[in-house]
Amino acid sequence: MSVLPVSRGGAGDGTAPGAAPAPRRASTRRRLFEAAVVLIAEQGFSATTVDEIADRAGVAKGTVYYNFASKNVLYEELLRDGMDLLSGSLRRAADATVAAGGSHVGALDAMIRAGLDFIAGSPALMQLYVAELWRTNRTWRATLTSVRGRALTVVESVLHDAVAAGELSAELDISLTASALLGMVLVAALDWQSFQPDRSVEDVHAALSRLLQGRVAGGP
Amino acid sequence: MSVLPVSRGGAGDGTAPGAAPAPRRASTRRRLFEAAVVLIAEQGFSATTVDEIADRAGVAKGTVYYNFASKNVLYEELLRDGMDLLSGSLRRAADATVAAGGSHVGALDAMIRAGLDFIAGSPALMQLYVAELWRTNRTWRATLTSVRGRALTVVESVLHDAVAAGELSAELDISLTASALLGMVLVAALDWQSFQPDRSVEDVHAALSRLLQGRVAGGP
DNA sequence: ACTTTTAGACTGACCAGTCAGATCAAAGGG
DNA sequence: CCCTTTGATCTGACTGGTCAGTCTAAAAGT
Numbered sequence: 001m002s003v004l005p006v007s008r009g010g011a012g013d014g015t016a017p018g019a020a021p022a023p024r025r026a027s028t029r030r031r032l033f034e035a036a037v038v039l040i041a042e043q044g045f046s047a048t049t050v051d052e053i054a055d056r057a058g059v060a061k062g063t064v065y066y067n068f069a070s071k072n073v074l075y076e077e078l079l080r081d082g083m084d085l086l087s088g089s090l091r092r093a094a095d096a097t098v099a100a101g102g103s104h105v106g107a108l109d110a111m112i113r114a115g116l117d118f119i120a121g122s123p124a125l126m127q128l129y130v131a132e133l134w135r136t137n138r139t140w141r142a143t144l145t146s147v148r149g150r151a152l153t154v155v156e157s158v159l160h161d162a163v164a165a166g167e168l169s170a171e172l173d174i175s176l177t178a179s180a181l182l183g184m185v186l187v188a189a190l191d192w193q194s195f196q197p198d199r200s201v202e203d204v205h206a207a208l209s210r211l212l213q214g215r216v217a218g219g220p
Numbered sequence: 221m222s223v224l225p226v227s228r229g230g231a232g233d234g235t236a237p238g239a240a241p242a243p244r245r246a247s248t249r250r251r252l253f254e255a256a257v258v259l260i261a262e263q264g265f266s267a268t269t270v271d272e273i274a275d276r277a278g279v280a281k282g283t284v285y286y287n288f289a290s291k292n293v294l295y296e297e298l299l300r301d302g303m304d305l306l307s308g309s310l311r312r313a314a315d316a317t318v319a320a321g322g323s324h325v326g327a328l329d330a331m332i333r334a335g336l337d338f339i340a341g342s343p344a345l346m347q348l349y350v351a352e353l354w355r356t357n358r359t360w361r362a363t364l365t366s367v368r369g370r371a372l373t374v375v376e377s378v379l380h381d382a383v384a385a386g387e388l389s390a391e392l393d394i395s396l397t398a399s400a401l402l403g404m405v406l407v408a409a410l411d412w413q414s415f416q417p418d419r420s421v422e423d424v425h426a427a428l429s430r431l432l433q434g435r436v437a438g439g440p
Numbered sequence: 441a442c443t444t445t446t447a448g449a450c451t452g453a454c455c456a457g458t459c460a461g462a463t464c465a466a467a468g469g470g
Numbered sequence: 471c472c473c474t475t476t477g478a479t480c481t482g483a484c485t486g487g488t489c490a491g492t493c494t495a496a497a498a499g500t
Contacts, residue, residue, distance in 0.1 A: 214434020
């Protein structure tokens with residue numbers, strides 16, 4: 001029996017440094033993530049039992065603890081994993097737009113679309129993110145702050161470039177604006193999924209885009 | 221001993237139909253609300269125990285159950301109470317602006333300010349609202365849908381008036397825009413409180429106002 | 441006189457985390 | 471080829487603790 005079956009330090013997805021690409025563990029972990037994200041989004045972290053997660057993933061309870069040090073750790077790694085996907089998706093959307101010769105404002109618009117698509121694809125992840133983000137709770141503060149920072153940085157960098165290119169006013173408060181934009185997309189997307197699922201992505205995108213481009217209260 | 225010590229039907233704040241304006245109960249209920257909102261915002265609903273709530277309110281556990289049928293009911297009434305305050309505050313801000321001869325877009329701006337002030341005054345309530353709003357969970361679905369609807373209606377009515385007055389384009393998707401605006405304010409305010417508490421309300425208001433008035437990507 | 445609060449013991453259910461043993465898959469050995 | 475070994479992976483009954491909700495008799499408030 002090994003001393004510590006799971007990742008000991010910080011960043012660990014299961015694959016050991018120089019060893020083989022990890023056998024079934026990866027698959028088991030993935031199934032546990034998938035089960036946990038849905039259940040926790042539905043019921044909340046505390047209300048979701050480890051037994052439920054194990055059941056839904058089709059494994060025994062012990063397996064959960066073989067793969068993750070605790071329920072808390074499972075949640076943290078889940079969060080990190082998922083939010084990294086979102087940040088990556090936003091970044092790619094922005095880069096692609098700029099690479100294709102689009103404006104920086106166009107890149108912002110592309111990020112809105114990418115955000116909507118992402119949330120439409122896996123609303124549960126975003127639900128569990130916003131549900132915990134502003135807790136004064138110490139437990140996951142570090143993890144949450146870190147994933148929030150990574151997503152915000154992407155938006156901020158695009159805003160920064162846009163200002164540098166003269167597309168946006170230099171008076172813009174980049175940090176606050178990035179947070180507001182992210183919030184706008186987040187809430188609109190979750191509201192859309194929960195309360196108006198009949199609307200198309202295009203509708204939602206158009207409404208947000210209009211807001212971004214100042215065609216609500218300012219523009220022509 | 222009475223059959224059911226607490227409100228039997230739907231809307232009950234403690235004052236019986238024709239009786240006296242309720243003795244100490246009102247005060248006890250208020251203290252329980254105040255204790256619960258802070259604890260639940262910090263830790264989440266499931267992680268907060270009834271004993272903790274009673275302790276913090278300086279009341280015996282039995283008193284909680286004398287005043288509320290269950291932990292769930294306490295939470296629901298808390299939510300309804302608090303969100304009604306927010307809706308009222310938004311409505312008043314809008315009405316005051318229009319009454320003072322301001323534009324409808326000005327009313328929107330005033331609502332943004334009112335929302336920020338409200339959240340700054342009691343961030344806990346809003347934390348617990350967003351933490352539960354998008355849960356697929358059946359338990360409080362009805363309550364949450366209802367309080368969300370009441371707040372959104374206020375924003376939608378102002379948007380509607382603005383369109384009617386020709387201040388905003390008739391192509392505006394009122395429902396989606398209202399949801400996006402509310403989300404923008406909500407997230408910006410919570411982010412401000414949690415991650416940039418050093419910023420002033422004016423800064424945050426200015427950033428959001430700029431977004432609303434199209435001076436981010438569209439304006440002059 | 442009637443309502444409201446107290447203090448806290450108690451219960452029955454539920455749950456995170458543990459552990460000793462079962463099972464698997466891969467790499468030899470014959 | 472089939473058999474054995476080895477370590478990694480998985481299993482599920484079990485433990486110790488926690489918590490919502492109940493109940494009491496008496497005290498306090500109005």
